[in-house]
Amino acid sequence: MDPSQASAMNPVRALQTFGQSVWLDYIRRSLIASGELQRLIVDDGLRGITSNPAIFEKAMTGSTDYQQALQALGRRRDLDAKGRYEQLAIEDIQAAADLLQPVYARTKRRDGYVSLEVSPHLARDTRGTLEEARRLWDAVGRDNLMIKVPATPEGIPAIVQLISKGINVNVTLLFAQETYELVAEAYLTGLEQLAARGGDVGIVASVASFFISRIDTAVDSVLATRLKISTNETEQALLKSLQGTVAIANAKLAYQRYRRLFSGPRWEALAKRGAMTQRVLWASTGTKNPAYRDVMYVEELIGSDTVNTVPPATFEAFRDHGRPQSRLTEGIEEAADTMRLLERAGLSMKEMTDRLLQEGLQLFRDAFDTLLTAVEQQGKADASSGVNHYSYALPTPLAAAVHASLKEWSGGNKVRRLWARDPSLWTGKDEGRWLGWLGITEDQLAQLHVFTSLAEEAAQGGFTHALVLGMGGSSLCPDVLKTTFGVREGYPELLVLDSTDPAQIKTIERKINPATTLFIVSSKSGGTLEPNIFTQYFFDVVQRQVGAKEAARRFIAITDPGSALQQTAQAAGFGHLLFGVPSIGGRYSALSNFGMAPAALTGVDVPRLLNRAEIMVQACASSVPVEENPGLVLGAILGVLAGQGRDKVTIMASPGVASFGAWLEQLLAESTGKEGKGIIPVDREAAGTPSVYGADRLFVYIRLQSGPDKHQDDAVDTLEQAGQPVVRIAVADRYDLGQEFFRWEFATAVAGSIMGLNPFNQPDVEASKIVTKQLTSAYERTGTLPPESPFLDAQGITLYADPVYGEILTAVAGPSPSLTNYLSAHLNQLAAGDYFALLAYLDMNGAHEAWLQALRHRVRDTKRVATCLGFGPRFLHSTGQAYKGGPDSGVFLQITCENAADLPVPGQRYTFGIVKAAQARGDFQVLAERGRRLLRVHLGDDVPAGLAILKRAMEQALA
Ligand SMILES: O=C(CO)[C@@H](O)[C@H](O)[C@H](O)[C@H](O)COP(=O)(O)O
Numbered sequence: 001m002d003p004s005q006a007s008a009m010n011p012v013r014a015l016q017t018f019g020q021s022v023w024l025d026y027i028r029r030s031l032i033a034s035g036e037l038q039r040l041i042v043d044d045g046l047r048g049i050t051s052n053p054a055i056f057e058k059a060m061t062g063s064t065d066y067q068q069a070l071q072a073l074g075r076r077r078d079l080d081a082k083g084r085y086e087q088l089a090i091e092d093i094q095a096a097a098d099l100l101q102p103v104y105a106r107t108k109r110r111d112g113y114v115s116l117e118v119s120p121h122l123a124r125d126t127r128g129t130l131e132e133a134r135r136l137w138d139a140v141g142r143d144n145l146m147i148k149v150p151a152t153p154e155g156i157p158a159i160v161q162l163i164s165k166g167i168n169v170n171v172t173l174l175f176a177q178e179t180y181e182l183v184a185e186a187y188l189t190g191l192e193q194l195a196a197r198g199g200d201v202g203i204v205a206s207v208a209s210f211f212i213s214r215i216d217t218a219v220d221s222v223l224a225t226r227l228k229i230s231t232n233e234t235e236q237a238l239l240k241s242l243q244g245t246v247a248i249a250n251a252k253l254a255y256q257r258y259r260r261l262f263s264g265p266r267w268e269a270l271a272k273r274g275a276m277t278q279r280v281l282w283a284s285t286g287t288k289n290p291a292y293r294d295v296m297y298v299e300e301l302i303g304s305d306t307v308n309t310v311p312p313a314t315f316e317a318f319r320d321h322g323r324p325q326s327r328l329t330e331g332i333e334e335a336a337d338t339m340r341l342l343e344r345a346g347l348s349m350k351e352m353t354d355r356l357l358q359e360g361l362q363l364f365r366d367a368f369d370t371l372l373t374a375v376e377q378q379g380k381a382d383a384s385s386g387v388n389h390y391s392y393a394l395p396t397p398l399a400a401a402v403h404a405s406l407k408e409w410s411g412g413n414k415v416r417r418l419w420a421r422d423p424s425l426w427t428g429k430d431e432g433r434w435l436g437w438l439g440i441t442e443d444q445l446a447q448l449h450v451f452t453s454l455a456e457e458a459a460q461g462g463f464t465h466a467l468v469l470g471m472g473g474s475s476l477c478p479d480v481l482k483t484t485f486g487v488r489e490g491y492p493e494l495l496v497l498d499s500t501d502p503a504q505i506k507t508i509e510r511k512i513n514p515a516t517t518l519f520i521v522s523s524k525s526g527g528t529l530e531p532n533i534f535t536q537y538f539f540d541v542v543q544r545q546v547g548a549k550e551a552a553r554r555f556i557a558i559t560d561p562g563s564a565l566q567q568t569a570q571a572a573g574f575g576h577l578l579f580g581v582p583s584i585g586g587r588y589s590a591l592s593n594f595g596m597a598p599a600a601l602t603g604v605d606v607p608r609l610l611n612r613a614e615i616m617v618q619a620c621a622s623s624v625p626v627e628e629n630p631g632l633v634l635g636a637i638l639g640v641l642a643g644q645g646r647d648k649v650t651i652m653a654s655p656g657v658a659s660f661g662a663w664l665e666q667l668l669a670e671s672t673g674k675e676g677k678g679i680i681p682v683d684r685e686a687a688g689t690p691s692v693y694g695a696d697r698l699f700v701y702i703r704l705q706s707g708p709d710k711h712q713d714d715a716v717d718t719l720e721q722a723g724q725p726v727v728r729i730a731v732a733d734r735y736d737l738g739q740e741f742f743r744w745e746f747a748t749a750v751a752g753s754i755m756g757l758n759p760f761n762q763p764d765v766e767a768s769k770i771v772t773k774q775l776t777s778a779y780e781r782t783g784t785l786p787p788e789s790p791f792l793d794a795q796g797i798t799l800y801a802d803p804v805y806g807e808i809l810t811a812v813a814g815p816s817p818s819l820t821n822y823l824s825a826h827l828n829q830l831a832a833g834d835y836f837a838l839l840a841y842l843d844m845n846g847a848h849e850a851w852l853q854a855l856r857h858r859v860r861d862t863k864r865v866a867t868c869l870g871f872g873p874r875f876l877h878s879t880g881q882a883y884k885g886g887p888d889s890g891v892f893l894q895i896t897c898e899n900a901a902d903l904p905v906p907g908q909r910y911t912f913g914i915v916k917a918a919q920a921r922g923d924f925q926v927l928a929e930r931g932r933r934l935l936r937v938h939l940g941d942d943v944p945a946g947l948a949i950l951k952r953a954m955e956q957a958l959a
C-alpha cells in the first residue's frame, strides 16, 4: 500500500499496513459488555488485549462494573480475595478472548490474543510461576490466551517450560536488551523442546514486552538533576540532546536484535516446522511527559512484525491525529550513538534497567495488594455485619500460642482448604465427605417453602404437640429450640423424647393427646434402636385411638435417603418423609432438616433463624482475615488450650439459652473425644469461686444480651480477673443462636484439625451400641439378661466394678468395706486435671436433676475438679464418646435403679426397662474395657430411699 492510501485510513487501522498489530493495554467489564471492544475490533482493527495487575486494580476498584459480582462472590466461602479476583478476571479474559477469536482464526494464530498476568508475588519463584501459569491457562481454557510472566531470572526458566508445553507466553517487564536476548533464547529453547517431543510448534505464540515510556521517565529525571548542577555548556548540550530519546533508541536496537535472533539456521529449522517468531511488543507506550507528543511512542515504533499495546487515551489520540509511518528501522546508527552518549554522560543503562525492573515488580505487587485488599474489604463488609460479638481473655502464653496457631492457619491457607473440604487438614481419611454442613444454610434458604408449608400444616391441623423421637444429634437441636423458644401461639408445643427410661416415656405419654400430636421420628441412620422402639410404642398408642391409617398421617420421618426408616415411613404411609444430607453427621445437622423441620412445625421463624446462621457462615469465609474469623478464632482457642491441658470447656449460658449447652456438649465431646485426646465439655455446672477451679479449664460464657444473669456476669468477671481463660459470646436475641450453631461447628472442625484427629466420626459410641444390641438380642432369645454379681451389697444398694478396678478399690477401702469406704476410695482417685462424671440412668425429672446437681457441686467444691452430669441413655449419644475414647482423666459414678413400672415394646420380648438396663451395662462394659475408673451404684427399686442412702454415704466419703 502506498503511503498516501495509508494516510487516508483511520490511523490506527493503518498500522496494519506497516505490519504492526495494535493491541489495547486495558480491560474492564463494561468495555466488553457495552460492545465497545467489539467496535474497536471491527472499526479500528484492534488485534489483541493486554492486562496487568495495575489494569485490573483500576478496573475493579475504580469502577462499579464489578460491584454486583463481588457481592455475589461474597457468598463463596471457598474463595479468598485472590480467588475472587481471579474468578472475575478470568471471566473478563474469557469474554475478551471470545470476541477476539475471529481475529485469532483469521490471522492464523498470529494475533487475537488476550494476556493475563501471574501474581506479581511469584516473580521470584520459578515453580510458583509455573504452577500458577498452568492453573490460569486451564481455568481460562482459551487457545488465544497469553500468560504473562516477568523477565526476571526466575521467570525465564518458567518461560522455557511453558513454551515447551504449548502455553502462549507474553514476557513482561522487559527493559534491558541483554535480558531480551535471554528471553528470546528461552522461547527458542522452549520451542525446540516442544519439537523434540513431537509437539506442534506452530500452535505456540509469544511476545516480548519492552517497556518504553518508563525508560524516558527514569533517564530524563536523572538528566534533569544533572542539568541542574552542570556548569559546562558542552555537557549541558549533551544532556539536553538525550532527553526523550533513550527509550526509543533502546527499542530500535532491541528490534535489530529481534531480526538477528529470528534468522539464521537455528531459527530456520523451527520456522520450517511452522514456528512463529516471538514478536517484540511495545508496552508502556502512553506518553508521560506532557512536553512530548502524546502519540510519540506509537509513531516512532512502527515496524513490521511488531505489536504495540496502547492505553485507551493514546489509542484515541492516535486515531485522532496519529501519523502512521514506518520508522522503526530508521536511524539505527543514531540510536546506537544515543546509547553511547548516555554512557559517556555517566548514566549506566544497566543500572537504570535493573532499577526499572525492581520498581516495575514493586508497582505491580502494590497494585495487586491494593486490589486484593479492596476485594477483601468488600467481603468483610458483608461478613462482619450482625455477627454475634465475641471476645476472649487469655493468659499471655496461651494468647501467644493461639496467635501462632492462627498465623499457621493463615500461612497454610487452611481456611480455604477447610471450605474446599480438604481431608488433609485432619487425618487425611474420609473427612472431606463429612463437611456438608458448610453449605447447608444456603441450601436451606433456597428451599424455605418447605418450612413454610410445614408450619402452615401444623398450625392448621389443630395439633397440640409435636413430639420428636430421636437421640443425640437428631434430638438435641430440637431440644434447644424447645426450651429457647417455648410454645408459639397457634402452633403445637414441641416435646422431645430421647430416653428409654419407662417413667420418662410415661410422663411424655401423659402430657400428650395422641390423636392431636405430630410424631417426628428423627434418625439419620434410620437404624438406631431408641427411635425405632419409640415409634413402635407411640404408633401403637395412636393407632389404638384413631386406626393405623390415621396414625400414620400423624407421623413424620426425618432420615437419610435409603435408610430403613425411609422404608418404614413409606410402607406405613407417614404424613411426611424429609431427608437429611448424607454428608452431614448427626451432631452437625442442627441447621439441616433435623433441626429446622421441628422448628418450623412448632412455629419458630425458620427463615429468620437461618438468615442469622448465614451471617456467621459468611463471617467464617476464607476471605476474612484469620484474626477476624469468629469460628476459626474460637476453634484455635479450643484446640490450642486443649493441647495445653485446658481441656475442660466449661459452658456458662444465660438462662434463656441454657439448653444450648446440651447440644454443644455433644458437638465437642463426640467430635474431639477419641484416641485418648479430647475436650471434656462441662455443662450446667453452677459458677463457683475461683478457688474451686484448677488449671484445666477454659470458660465459655454465652450471654443472652436480652436476658443476662447478674450472678453469671459477676462470676465470669471474677474468673477472668483470677487469670482463668474466658471466651465471651454475646447473643443479641434468641434467633442469633442460629449463628452459634454454625460458629461452634466450624470451631469444632478447626479444633479437631489442631488436635490432629477426625472430628466427624464417633467410634466409641458405636462400641457401646454394639454391646447393647448383643444384650437385647440375648434377651430376645433367653428372656433374661446375663446375671451380674455385685462386690458389695449394703442397705439395699449394690456396687459393681470391673475386677481390676474393684480390687484397687477394695485395697484402698480397707478391711471393713462399706458403701462409704468404697465411695471414698473411688473419689480419692480424683487428682488435679481429672474430672468426675455422674452417669445417671434415672428418670430425667426435676427432683433427680436437683439431687444430682447438688452432688456434683459437692464433689467439685471438695475435690476441685471439673464435674459432668449425664442422664442415661441420653448421654451415650453425646458425651459418652469422650468418656470412653477421650483422655483417661474421668472418674465415673454410674447410678442405676430398678424401674418402678416398666413399659412393653410392642412386638418385642424386651421392655423399655430391659433396654435401659442393657444400655447401662453396655456403657459400663465399654468403659471398663477402656480401663476407666468406674464404679456403679445400683439403687434397687426404691429410688428415693436409695438416693437418700447414697447421699449420706457420699457426704461421709467427701467429709
Ligand atoms: O506488559 C504489558 C503488555 O504485555 C503491558 O500491559 C504493560 O504492563 C503496560 O503497558 C505497562 O505496565 C504500562 O506501564 P505505564 O504506561 O504505566 O508505564
Ligand SMILES: O=C[C@H](O)COP(=O)(O)O
Binding pocket: 471, 472, 473, 474, 522, 523, 524, 525, 526, 527, 528, 531, 586, 587, 877
Ligand atoms: O447423634 C446421633 C445419634 O447417635 C443418633 O443417630 P441417628 O440420627 O442415626 O439415629
